[in-house]
Amino acid sequence: MNVVLLADKKFRKPFETAVKKDPNINLVGVEMVLRGNTMSRIADHHNPHALVVYKGVPEKEGITEKACISFLRMVKPNMRIIYVYGKVDDIEAFMAFSEQLISNGITDIVTDTAVENVIKVIDEPMTEEDVHTIIEKLNAPEEEIPHEELTHDVLMPGQEYEPLEVDFPTVTVSDKFEMDKIVYEVSETKESEHLTIGVAQLQHHNGCTHTAMELATMLSKNKTVAVIMADPDTYEALVVFHKINPMAAKQGLDVNGIAVFPYDLHSQIENEYSVIIYDYSYLREERRKSFDECDIKVMLSSAAEWDVAKVLNFIKFNDEKYIREINFLFPRVTQSKYLKYSKVFRKSGINTYRLLDSPDWTAPVEGNTAVYKHIIENYNIAKSGKPPKRKLLKIK
Amino acid sequence: MNEQKVIKQFAENMKMEFAVKDMSVYKNSEKLYGSSLDSAAIEKYLSLPCTTVYKDTGCKLVTRFNVSSNLYLMVLSSDKPDTFDGLEAKYIISDIKKLIGKLGD
Numbered sequence: 361m362n363v364v365l366l367a368d369k370k371f372r373k374p375f376e377t378a379v380k381k382d383p384n385i386n387l388v389g390v391e392m393v394l395r396g397n398t399m400s401r402i403a404d405h406h407n408p409h410a411l412v413v414y415k416g417v418p419e420k421e422g423i424t425e426k427a428c429i430s431f432l433r434m435v436k437p438n439m440r441i442i443y444v445y446g447k448v449d450d451i452e453a454f455m456a457f458s459e460q461l462i463s464n465g466i467t468d469i470v471t472d473t474a475v476e477n478v479i480k481v482i483d484e485p486m487t488e489e490d491v492h493t494i495i496e497k498l499n500a501p502e503e504e505i506p507h508e509e510l511t512h513d514v515l516m517p518g519q520e521y522e523p524l525e526v527d528f529p530t531v532t533v534s535d536k537f538e539m540d541k542i543v544y545e546v547s548e549t550k551e552s553e554h555l556t557i558g559v560a561q562l563q564h565h566n567g568c569t570h571t572a573m574e575l576a577t578m579l580s581k582n583k584t585v586a587v588i589m590a591d592p593d594t595y596e597a598l599v600v601f602h603k604i605n606p607m608a609a610k611q612g613l614d615v616n617g618i619a620v621f622p623y624d625l626h627s628q629i630e631n632e633y634s635v636i637i638y639d640y641s642y643l644r645e646e647r648r649k650s651f652d653e654c655d656i657k658v659m660l661s662s663a664a665e666w667d668v669a670k671v672l673n674f675i676k677f678n679d680e681k682y683i684r685e686i687n688f689l690f691p692r693v694t695q696s697k698y699l700k701y702s703k704v705f706r707k708s709g710i711n712t713y714r715l716l717d718s719p720d721w722t723a724p725v726e727g728n729t730a731v732y733k734h735i736i737e738n739y740n741i742a743k744s745g746k747p748p749k750r751k752l753l754k755i756k
Numbered sequence: 757m758n759e760q761k762v763i764k765q766f767a768e769n770m771k772m773e774f775a776v777k778d779m780s781v782y783k784n785s786e787k788l789y790g791s792s793l794d795s796a797a798i799e800k801y802l803s804l805p806c807t808t809v810y811k812d813t814g815c816k817l818v819t820r821f822n823v824s825s826n827l828y829l830m831v832l833s834s835d836k837p838d839t840f841d842g843l844e845a846k847y848i849i850s851d852i853k854k855l856i857g858k859l860g861d
Contacts, residue, residue, distance in 0.1 A: 706800075
């Protein structure tokens with residue numbers, strides 16, 4: 361059987377190695393990116409008996425996985441499509457997606473990425489019944505779910521969001537407002553002794569440090585606040601700019617009344633301040649865990665045409681629940697353009713805000729202060745008694 | 757009857773019939789009635805796909821509508837968390853629709 365693989369490059373080698381061992385499979389082509397000519401390459405050039413599609417193939421030139429599958433079903437109705445969905449994190453999203461595939465005549469749906477299982481499905485086609493059995497198993501109650509966890513995940517009636525479907529066509533479509541549909545957003549105020557706020561950015565130069573410092577300025581009016589610069593280069597550049605020997609600034613700085621520390625000190629100071637703001641700058645993998653652990657997550661993202669793909673991919677390749685915990689902040693964008701984007705994001709339950717030009721971080725503009733207040737509104741931050749007794753090098 | 761008066765009367769009815777404490781109305785992002793909203797709240801509410809009720813210790817019902825080419829944003833607030841639960845919200849929406857009719861006259 362002639363087979364073509366359509367998958368991200370990380371799946372290529374294990375797949376090639378595995379098919380070599382199966383005499384029934386002849387791998388005639390591999391496509392690692394979905395772009396304008398991919399469909400004709402598959403349909404006309406490779407013309408395989410079966411196409412194996414792994415979820416999350418990188419998309420370029422506005423061609424989506426969904427569009428590609430629909431097109432191939434139309435032009436090559438006899439070609440089997442084996443869809444590798446991978447691990448199911450969100451059962452409802454999987455059910456909706458598998459229904460779509462089934463309605464397109466695709467019943468070979470693999471719910472893990474183990475290559476042996478993919479090969480097995482190539483050799484032994486699945487039926488619609490098999491897919492429903494998978495869904496039934498996924499829906500079967502787990503052995504024991506701790507009560508506390510369950511209550512957090514239970515949604516109020518009407519609190520459901522639409523599945524995350526943020527792509528280029530949808531962000532350009534203006535949606536109609538449905539007055540009769542009522543959605544409930546329930547929040548509860550949390551008490552916090554030591555609140556941690558992580559500020560990161562998806563592209564460089566979105567003003568991550570500036571935003572962290574603005575947040576600190578706003579909060580420092582009645583709370584003790586420290587900013588931790590997770591990027592050593594940023595901290596060093598700040599120190600050097602003020603003509604301070606980096607060695608002398610290792611224990612932290614007082615910048616216009618804001619305590620600023622290098623990342624190395626974070627474990628020492630985290631209980632000394634009522635709010636710790638982590639400035640992660642460009643979010644690197646090694647800081648991802650630390651960012652994820654912050655009580656409040658802020659992600660600065662550019663809405664420019666050449667940058668927005670990064671935001672969409674970040675949303676697409678992360679868990680929906682996690683994405684909804686993040687506040688996406690868009691600087692340098694007009695209100696009309698921002699509203700067009702945010703309508704799509706909000707529909708999927710994603711929090712977005714627009715930042716205004718605010719050149720002086722020591723006096724943030726009112727619009728930005730309003731954004732920061734919205735971000736922290738669910739937290740009741742404790743007032744620290746005494747300010748920490750640390751001798752910091754003062755910068756004015 | 758002018759627009760301000762119609763909206764004021766509507767707000768008074770809302771306060772009388774339901775446990776509504778405050779009502780804000782914005783027309784094309786300019787305040788028309790009630791207390792002010794900050795810019796982040798206005799943009800957030802203008803992005804909503806449908807009528808939304810925010811619940812915490814109190815609650816807020818946010819909706820918007822068009823009358824000719826004008827966009828109205830309406831926020832009803834209550835100190836009680838269950839003011840806009842279930843049928844109450846539907847009654848309010850139906851009253852808002854009557855208000856839209858009056859504003860269009």
